[in-house]
Amino acid sequence: MLAPGSTIGILGGGQLGRMLALAAARLGLKSHIFCPPGDNPGSHVCDSITLAEYDDAAARARFAAAVDVATYEFENVPVDCVAEIAARVAVRPGVEALRISQDRLTEKNFLAGLGIVTAPFASVDDAAALTQAVARIGLPAILKTRRLGYDGRGQSMLRTVLDVPGAWERVGASPSILEGFVDFEREISVIAARGIDGSIASYDPPENLHKDGILAISRVPAQIPDAIAREAAALTSRILTEMDYTGVIGVEFFVLKDGRLAVNEFAPRVHNSGHWTLDACAISQFEQHIRAICGWPLGDTARHSNAEMQNLISADVMQWSALAVEPGLCLHLYGKDAPRPGRKMGHVTRLFDKSGTLVR
Amino acid sequence: MLAPGSTIGILGGGQLGRMLALAAARLGLKSHIFCPPGDNPGSHVCDSITLAEYDDAAARARFAAAVDVATYEFENVPVDCVAEIAARVAVRPGVEALRISQDRLTEKNFLAGLGIVTAPFASVDDAAALTQAVARIGLPAILKTRRLGYDGRGQSMLRTVLDVPGAWERVGASPSILEGFVDFEREISVIAARGIDGSIASYDPPENLHKDGILAISRVPAQIPDAIAREAAALTSRILTEMDYTGVIGVEFFVLKDGRLAVNEFAPRVHNSGHWTLDACAISQFEQHIRAICGWPLGDTARHSNAEMQNLISADVMQWSALAVEPGLCLHLYGKDAPRPGRKMGHVTRLFDKSGTLVR
Numbered sequence: 001m002l003a004p005g006s007t008i009g010i011l012g013g014g015q016l017g018r019m020l021a022l023a024a025a026r027l028g029l030k031s032h033i034f035c036p037p038g039d040n041p042g043s044h045v046c047d048s049i050t051l052a053e054y055d056d057a058a059a060r061a062r063f064a065a066a067v068d069v070a071t072y073e074f075e076n077v078p079v080d081c082v083a084e085i086a087a088r089v090a091v092r093p094g095v096e097a098l099r100i101s102q103d104r105l106t107e108k109n110f111l112a113g114l115g116i117v118t119a120p121f122a123s124v125d126d127a128a129a130l131t132q133a134v135a136r137i138g139l140p141a142i143l144k145t146r147r148l149g150y151d152g153r154g155q156s157m158l159r160t161v162l163d164v165p166g167a168w169e170r171v172g173a174s175p176s177i178l179e180g181f182v183d184f185e186r187e188i189s190v191i192a193a194r195g196i197d198g199s200i201a202s203y204d205p206p207e208n209l210h211k212d213g214i215l216a217i218s219r220v221p222a223q224i225p226d227a228i229a230r231e232a233a234a235l236t237s238r239i240l241t242e243m244d245y246t247g248v249i250g251v252e253f254f255v256l257k258d259g260r261l262a263v264n265e266f267a268p269r270v271h272n273s274g275h276w277t278l279d280a281c282a283i284s285q286f287e288q289h290i291r292a293i294c295g296w297p298l299g300d301t302a303r304h305s306n307a308e309m310q311n312l313i314s315a316d317v318m319q320w321s322a323l324a325v326e327p328g329l330c331l332h333l334y335g336k337d338a339p340r341p342g343r344k345m346g347h348v349t350r351l352f353d354k355s356g357t358l359v360r
Numbered sequence: 361m362l363a364p365g366s367t368i369g370i371l372g373g374g375q376l377g378r379m380l381a382l383a384a385a386r387l388g389l390k391s392h393i394f395c396p397p398g399d400n401p402g403s404h405v406c407d408s409i410t411l412a413e414y415d416d417a418a419a420r421a422r423f424a425a426a427v428d429v430a431t432y433e434f435e436n437v438p439v440d441c442v443a444e445i446a447a448r449v450a451v452r453p454g455v456e457a458l459r460i461s462q463d464r465l466t467e468k469n470f471l472a473g474l475g476i477v478t479a480p481f482a483s484v485d486d487a488a489a490l491t492q493a494v495a496r497i498g499l500p501a502i503l504k505t506r507r508l509g510y511d512g513r514g515q516s517m518l519r520t521v522l523d524v525p526g527a528w529e530r531v532g533a534s535p536s537i538l539e540g541f542v543d544f545e546r547e548i549s550v551i552a553a554r555g556i557d558g559s560i561a562s563y564d565p566p567e568n569l570h571k572d573g574i575l576a577i578s579r580v581p582a583q584i585p586d587a588i589a590r591e592a593a594a595l596t597s598r599i600l601t602e603m604d605y606t607g608v609i610g611v612e613f614f615v616l617k618d619g620r621l622a623v624n625e626f627a628p629r630v631h632n633s634g635h636w637t638l639d640a641c642a643i644s645q646f647e648q649h650i651r652a653i654c655g656w657p658l659g660d661t662a663r664h665s666n667a668e669m670q671n672l673i674s675a676d677v678m679q680w681s682a683l684a685v686e687p688g689l690c691l692h693l694y695g696k697d698a699p700r701p702g703r704k705m706g707h708v709t710r711l712f713d714k715s716g717t718l719v720r
Contacts, residue, residue, distance in 0.1 A: 324651070
């Protein structure tokens with residue numbers, strides 16, 4: 001167990017790194033953020049910063065020497081960078097979870113290997129393969145780059161055969177997968193943590209609503225039977241254990257119309273759909289991740305309140321002063337400079353007591 | 361209203377400054393801490409630091425120029441320092457609240473001027489005056505230095521006349537007051553805020569237990585009739601309005617055996633007995649203070665859970681790993697180096713639902 005006073009290294013300076021650093025501070029831990037120059041909201045709340053590109057070997061060595069454990073706040077940090085740091089200091093979760101989740105095809109094959117249902121998928125390595133994949137998967141379907149896509153980027157929706165020509169080019173003519181649609185009733189996610197001792201703790205799954213490919217709202221509890229919540233937690237446990245994972249993971253599920261669960265994708269990090277835990281639980285997903293990577297016992301995932309988290313995307317953040325006066329609302333702003341389209345600028349959580357009444 | 365992205369200047373680098381900086385960060389605000397060199401837990405979580413003595417005029421000018429509003433996290437920051445900064449940038453709460461609360465005699469006279477009951481008191485400026493004061497106030501009584509005392513320091517208990525000789529020397533032979541004892545049933549406090557528009561919002565008063573002159577436990581709700589809670593809030597409002605105060609104040613009350621309220625003292629800052637608001641309310645006292653000094657509307661003070669806050673004093677902090685596994689417990693460690701006697705190293709909050717059941 002890393003003692004209070006130890007230093008957590010965080011690869012990435014975004015809002016997730018920021019909220020991890022704030023959670024670490026609450027436990028008496030210091031944070032050291034490694035990120036390239038730019039608008040890095042995480043860098044305002046940490047004890048030390050390494051401002052460098054991820055391929056800067058000297059910076060990586062300095063960072064590794066300065067921290068007691070390292071983690072990453074986003075899944076697109078280069079595997080090489082993490083592997084090199086992991087040779088010098090523990091990185092949790094490790095290289096393997098990153099390698100799997102960076103590539104949609106690897107991720108889908110990993111899940112299939114565990115017997116976990118996903119949307120139908122096919123590898124697409126060129127325009128000709130896309131035509132074959134469409135023939136096999138059917139339409140509508142969505143073409144996604146295997147790597148570096150998030151929040152709807154690097155994706156092309158194929159509703160009819162008229163959308164197929166040019167789709168390969170629209171996603172950048174890079175290795176991709178075609179995903180079929182599943183007939184789902186709702187989307188939920190499981191935010192769970194695995195400790196260094198293999199113990200696992202899950203929060204109750206929120207129900208998630210997306211808009212333009214970006215999470216808009218997470219509500220907890222989800223309107224699902226307990227058996228489905230338990231099944232989602234059990235599938236998440238298998239994923240965590242198979243990867244010998246340490247830390248928090250976010251696993252997105254489709255609840256199918258026939259009641260089965262399919263995994264959409266997972267992120268080897270704290271997850272946007274778990275932000276409500278900051279305000280509705282004694283121990284947030286951010287503290288839980290810090291506990292796990294420090295080798296501390298996992299915390300209690302009980303929820304004292306029901307919650308609805310709403311993202312503030314781009315210009316939504318201009319409503320901050322109106323939101324600030326809303327009773328029972330917890331305002332979180334990330335300190336980013338510019339509200340570019342699609343950029344997550346903050347979120348709010350509305351708390352309700354367990355009967356559904358707004359907490360006032 | 362200061363917009364997100366603005367910089368809050370905080371005089372003092374202790375745990376209160378640290379928790380203010382963390383609350384500011386949640387609202388997208390930056391923090392700049394001014395503190396003398398030393399073990400400054402606030403300095404690990406802020407965007408900028410001015411490490412200088414409070415009488416360093418050049419440092420004060422640089423600090424004032426770098427921040428959009430300033431505040432202080434402890435009442436013993438020199439009035440001169442605050443006055444000079446206040447000539448350059450808004451300092452909230454202002455110089456007046458600091459001037460009053462830095463001197464126990466001025467504070468008692470201020471309260472008496474508002475017709476607020478306090479313990480009987482007498483000014484003691486030398487050993488002879490102490491004898492006269494004892495004759496007037498009676499024993500037991502407590503001799504306290506007028507300035508720079510906190511957490512039981514600079515105090516001498518006089519139980520019998522045998523304790524009187526030497527007491528003046530024991531408190532450092534500096535201007536003091538003798539305070540009589542009041543026959544109280546319990547101690548409560550009001551954590552309240554006054555906005556820049558004069559609006560006032562109070563949290564429900566916690567009941568406080570002290571040990572060796574230091575706060576040990578705060579429990580909310582206090583076991584008091586609603587009428588007493590309302591009266592305590594009303595007295596606090598008068599204090600706030602009289603000082604034309606902006607920010608959070610902590611006012612300590614004795615609930616007398618006859619049901620009346622007497623003010624023990626107040627602190628012109630966030631208060632240890634309000635730490636439970638971090639975990640039991642949508643908006644903590646720290647966020648409330650930041651809102652007030654930024655000219656934002658005050659937040660809702662509703663409590664979603666009942667709570668018991670326990671300070672971790674000195675070696676108590678060594679229990680951190682056992683506390684970390686306790687369900688429903690929120691652990692806060694301040695990141696201080698050395699657990700010296702009497703030093704506040706952290707606190708824990710246990711959350712209960714409003715029926716009194718531990719939140720799990």
